[in-house]
Amino acid sequence: MLKNTNYKLALGVLIAILILAPWSLDLGFIPLTLQTLIIFIGASLLPWRTAILVVGAYLALGALGLPVFGHHTSGFAKLYGATAGFLWGFVACAGYVAYASARQEFHFFRAILIFLRAHLLLLIPGFAVLYYYMPGADLWNTLIHLIPGLIIKSLVGGIIAAQLRAKLVPVTDQIASLEEPNESD
Numbered sequence: 001m002l003k004n005t006n007y008k009l010a011l012g013v014l015i016a017i018l019i020l021a022p023w024s025l026d027l028g029f030i031p032l033t034l035q036t037l038i039i040f041i042g043a044s045l046l047p048w049r050t051a052i053l054v055v056g057a058y059l060a061l062g063a064l065g066l067p068v069f070g071h072h073t074s075g076f077a078k079l080y081g082a083t084a085g086f087l088w089g090f091v092a093c094a095g096y097v098a099y100a101s102a103r104q105e106f107h108f109f110r111a112i113l114i115f116l117r118a119h120l121l122l123l124i125p126g127f128a129v130l131y132y133y134m135p136g137a138d139l140w141n142t143l144i145h146l147i148p149g150l151i152i153k154s155l156v157g158g159i160i161a162a163q164l165r166a167k168l169v170p171v172t173d174q175i176a177s178l179e180e181p182n183e184s185d
């Protein structure tokens with residue numbers, strides 16, 4: 001069961017994602033957005049099941065018409081459109097970030113590595129779906145344009161996440177045992 005503090009934290013993370021994630025910079029086929037920065041920071045503060053639920057709620061609210069996707073877009077069609085691989089990938093990567101963050105001590109260096117890995121993982125479904133919709137798309141060029149942003153978001157996000165986790169996540173929940181399910185899940 002979720003503890004009261006985790007409900008509040010999960011709600012806070014969802015609200016932060018809804019407000020900050022849509023801000024984007026145009027880079028061609030896919031925008032450079034704050035989505036991964038804020039989703040990964042938020043996920044690092046939550047148990048993995050809660051992180052998946054929160055990001056699932058973000059997708060649901062965006063699909064229902066709240067303008068919370070890149071460039072403040074919304075709509076059900078986004079869930080099966082050209083950037084759908086990224087959107088669904090957010091859910092899986094949030095689960096990964098939350099799970100990995102709770103496995104060992106979460107100092108900023110480890111946080112940066114987790115965020116870098118999550119960004120790279122996200123490119124797999126993201127680019128696969130994009131290429132399905134746009135077989136002629138210059139994915140290499142798109143990747144080159146995205147890489148600096150991904151590195152900066154991993155660095156900045158890792159540093160912020162390490163600070164926030166130390167402040168907001170109770171010490172007893174900071175490193176979850178993998179064998180015994182964490183009560184906070």
Ligand SMILES: O=C(O)CCCC[C@@H]1SC[C@@H]2NC(=O)N[C@@H]21
Pocket residue numbers: 030031032033034035036068069070071078083086087122126146149150
């Ligand atoms: O339509 C959407 O809202 C999804 C946009 C996905 C943008 C992807 S997320 C990973 C990569 N990093 C970015 O900043 N932009 C792309």
